[in-house]
Amino acid sequence: MTTGKKLIVAASALLDSGGEEAVTLRAVAHASGISHNAPYKHFKSRDALLAAVATADFVALTEAFKAVHQRRANASGKLMQALKVVVDFSVQHPARYRLLFNDPAIAAQKGELEQTAIAAFAEFLAIVMECQAAGTLPDAPNTTIAGLLFATMHGLIALEANGRMHPEKGLHGVENGLEVLIQLLAPVISS
Amino acid sequence: MTTGKKLIVAASALLDSGGEEAVTLRAVAHASGISHNAPYKHFKSRDALLAAVATADFVALTEAFKAVHQRRANASGKLMQALKVVVDFSVQHPARYRLLFNDPAIAAQKGELEQTAIAAFAEFLAIVMECQAAGTLPDAPNTTIAGLLFATMHGLIALEANGRMHPEKGLHGVENGLEVLIQLLAPVISS
DNA sequence: ACCTGAACACCGTTCAAGT
């Protein structure tokens, strides 16, 4: 494994075990068996390394969406599965999820990261369009509906991760919220 | 003005002008005219100071919701106005908005911060219930609908702030997305 | 090309001491 790849893996592991604050270049370098400033030969800065982690995760997400899309199942089922892929990722890798969708310093990076993010959304969009063709999602512009669904999922994840919005029960769990939304949206087209 | 209050104001100003990374205790102390370590006599840590900023903003948000709720207007209009209050805050004070709903280190703080957050949501919930009574929102559990609306708004804000989800047009602006959602939800009850 | 050790400027936080 190349040193650059080793640094990405080490940074990912540190994100999983200790959150973003645990990802110091010194810790990443030490975990990769090199001196504390050697990472600068592979990445321009700490943010560039984190962007590389995010890029790798966007690529993996795109692959996962593609796999769901190619499954033999009804469109609505695939949509829920695609959303569940992201929800599961956010639960198992919260710090890395935040890097993808909640980090302004990382999001500011253009180039490869931006391209992989767009590719991931495009694959999600394809599943949404299949739902629209099947008549289980409203006939509004596809990017609008896809954006709304993704935003709602993201909002539910963020608010749950932040512990907000549980004064009582009612909204127990992200998946429940998404199911309610999709059920509420579905009948619209039959009216 | 008490020194503690002065520190909160200085921290808020630094958040607005330079983002969270600009809020060093040294800069806050200097702006407040005290030595770099004097803040520790007023706040247990940097996170405790940021939590105090968030608490003050939650209180202000609660007051704004209350003012909207008491207005003489139709329920749907008040709902959009309440959402707009938050959207505007996120645009004018992005770093402080992130502190309220996107910061795990701050969210972990219990106590007064948690109480004011719950109070703000309760006031938002009251507006949602008015919409349900007026028949412009579905009759699902009120906290579920309120949670969905707030989560969608939050997700749209976060994704727009992160520059994600604009491969083309379609979802131009947070308010447009919210209007589409509310319109899609409204007809459900008449079916 | 890739790595190393030393150094710089910055932090959050602690502590002994002053008034």
Add this chain to the structure above:
DNA sequence: ACCTGAACACCGTTCAAGT
């Protein structure tokens, strides 16, 4: 009670030097 100066352990980043 409130403040101060000095200090500690940590960072990201840079640089001259080695192989």
